[in-house]
Amino acid sequence: MRTEYDAAVIGAGLLGCFAARELVRYGLHTVVLEEREDICTGISRANSAIVYTGCDTKPGTIKTEMCVRANRGFDDLCRELGVRFSRCGSLMICFGSGGLEVLKKKYDQGLKNGVQGIRMLGPEETYEMEPHLASGIMASLYAEGTGTVLPWELCCAAAENAAANGAEFRFDSRVTGVTRSAGEYTIRTTSGDIRTRSVIDCAGLFADEIQEMLFEPTVRLFPKRGDYYVLDTKAQGYISHVIFHEPEDKKKSDEFDKGGDKGLTLVPTVEGNILVGPSNMPADDKRSRATERDGFELLDRRISEVVPDLPMRHMIRSFSSLRPNPFNVELSGGGYVRSGKSISNFTIMEPGGDPSFLSFIGIKTPGMTCAQQLGRYAAEKLAAYFGAEEDPRFDPVRSAPVRMADLPLSERDAIIKTRPDYGRIVCRCRGVSEGEIIDAIKSVPGAVTADGIKRRTGAGGGRCQGGFCTQKTIEILARELGCRPEDITKDGCGSYILTGGETDA
Ligand SMILES: Cc1cc2nc3c(=O)[nH]c(=O)nc-3n(C[C@H](O)[C@H](O)[C@H](O)COP(=O)(O)OP(=O)(O)OC[C@H]3O[C@@H](n4cnc5c(N)ncnc54)[C@H](O)[C@@H]3O)c2cc1C
Known part of the structure; x- marks a missing residue:
């Protein structure tokens, strides 16, 4: 694993995953630092799933320009990334x-x-x-x-495509400090330090706190x-x-x-x-x-x-x-307080005066619609700053995973002949097979929790909400990851599902 990069993206939500995908398009050595165990666990996992047209935002703003452009290109983007x-x-x-x-x-x-x-x-x-x-x-x-699109499906696709083109994902890596010296940043994380020529702050609700590790507060999130x-x-x-x-x-x-x-x-x-x-x-x-x-x-x-x-x-x-919600803040009585109204445009900041530290602070709706546009914005800025050219080896295509429930019976039959695990249905509500769950675990970055499986395959997202399939999902996760079923969580952060285990008695 490297410890020196051209770009470090902080946060593996929609913005971070698309930023990484666009950065590797320019051949930049990119690492994504994520405090959680998986991608798409923050705001990006829970939104209204709407791809907006651009009617809702004021003319002439960067938010509007990106939204209108993003909407026009959304069919192509989803085709490229195998997303419904x-x-x-x-x-x-x-x-x-x-x-x-x-x-x-x-x-x-x-x-x-x-x-x-x-x-x-x-x-x-x-x-x-x-x-x-x-x-x-x-x-x-x-x-x-x-x-409409499934936000987690879009996020997984962007992350997989970024990884396939060389982006490195480091999970359980909470950023705890950032310093700059001699034109280079050192980022301290809970899994070790890294050095990088640039930082793209995509930490969602915590993007203000990341920026304040190095710069005076100007905008904070409420x-x-x-x-x-x-x-x-x-x-x-x-x-x-x-x-x-x-x-x-x-x-x-x-x-x-x-x-x-x-x-x-x-x-x-x-x-x-x-x-x-x-x-x-x-x-x-x-x-x-x-x-x-x-x-x-x-x-x-x-x-x-x-x-x-x-x-x-x-x-x-x-x-x-x-x-x-981003607000400008000002010093008052020894602390920073909110001033004015919530900022409605996208807040994209270069607090150091150059694009080597770029913050996306308070990107609300239509942030999912514009995630690729925002990623491209960051990558183009950095490419111009570093004098990088598009890498001809970049492959924008990510194949859609096998979704057995969407296939005609004849195709299912043919697939099951080569991979019998696609014939073993685990999630009965959604018709998700063991093979699809194994694919989700082996994808890069892959699922390590029950919710990670749900985001990638839909298993557990149907009418019974995992009542019938969670146990089987845990068994498959434990077997494929080489750990005990008790070690598997629902959604990271200590959300263990099983306790106790067999006793000797
Ligand atoms: C209620 C709601 C509805 C919405 N509906 C829509 C919609 O319909 N259409 C649309 O286009 N947009 C919508 N949006 C906007 C869209 O969901 C967001 O703009 C987008 O998901 C933001 O993604 P993100 O990557 O910035 O944040 P997140 O997904 O939150 O990602 C940030 C990541 O940073 C990580 N992180 C935080 N701190 C650290 C740290 N110190 N070290 C390492 N990692 C860290 C977090 O764990 C997280 O994974 C909606 C937003 C909300 C809140």
Whole structure:
């Protein structure tokens, strides 16, 4: 293992994995330092899964430019990386004149931003497209380019492609300090020090803390919680577009400290689930993953207004995510305090005055949509800084893993003849085989936890939520990794599933 690199990326979420993929495109020796045991365990594991068009953001900003460009290229990106993508389109609906104003603003904004395929629709056309929406809709904004992708599938694909092109991933490597001398950075981690010519700070909710290891505070992150429901595939078909409903009285709903209402979003995912959320509640612990009743009460109210007969009996899971809201900070009374409003544009910083230290601080929605664009931005900046050229050996293609449930029976039969483990079904809800789980463990970077298997194969993500297959998944993980079943965790951080074991008695 090297200890000297051209680029060290801190954080293996969507931004870090795409940054690594784009850096190796220029032949730069790249290492990704991740404090957890796997990729995609932070914000990137829990978002709304929407590929945005660029209607929602102000014209002329880097966020808008990246979003519009990213959306146009998303089919190609997903084809290249073997990732499932559904361009299902979206309807933003309104029930009153306040909401209509918001829709018109977004429509005009979309036109200015060069978004294609957007139209204002009346109630009749809206109900034709989505018959289950509540009555009383005044209008909707249709965006045919909106899509949906599984964030963890996208992240795994980017990481695998980066690794296949030479990026090194170091897990259980929490960055605890950064120093600079003679134009080179030394990064201290819990798995040893490394030296690097550049640092790309993609540490999500902790990106401000990484930057402050070397520079004075200027921007800090303040979290807000988003709670979600997931409905089983039995509810598939209830909606077929992404549905947005924003609060019609924006002024009342925008008080940062109180949290409150961001409206309701429903997403028909590529796996046939319906994602419902997110709330927008106050939060103070950046490491918390807890869902809270107040968030769900808000969602329930919104559901009753927007989709009153949503089949909630098919709810199989709830989860939460934290938004990393960036604010400028200033010194006051011996400490740094928030000043002004939350920064809405992407905050990309070069605190040392050159791109050798680049921070992505507080990249919120549409950060997943723009992950490749942000990675490319970092790589182009560094390539220009180092005078690096694109490496002709870079291969952007990553083959999709075998997904038995998606194959016709004849193909399954042929595959099972060469690899019988593809015929042993482990997850009955999703039809995931032992062979797919073994592939996920052997992929680079590979799964080491039950949730790592779920992110890569879907096993444990169906109606029983792992009730039937987790035990078998643990056995396979332990066998392939050469450890005891008791050593396997659900999701790292001490989340052991089995305790005790056999006694001599
Ligand atoms: C509620 C919500 C909904 C969203 N919905 C959408 C959407 O529908 N569409 C869209 O385009 N975008 C969406 N986004 C935005 C998108 O999810 C994020 O922009 C993106 O996931 C950010 O990824 P990241 O890599 O910056 O952060 P993360 O995924 O959090 O990755 C950061 C990584 O850094 C690691 N790390 C932290 N500190 C250290 C350290 N000291 N040393 C080493 N590693 C460290 C963490 O463990 C983590 O793995 C949403 C965001 C939220 C919060």
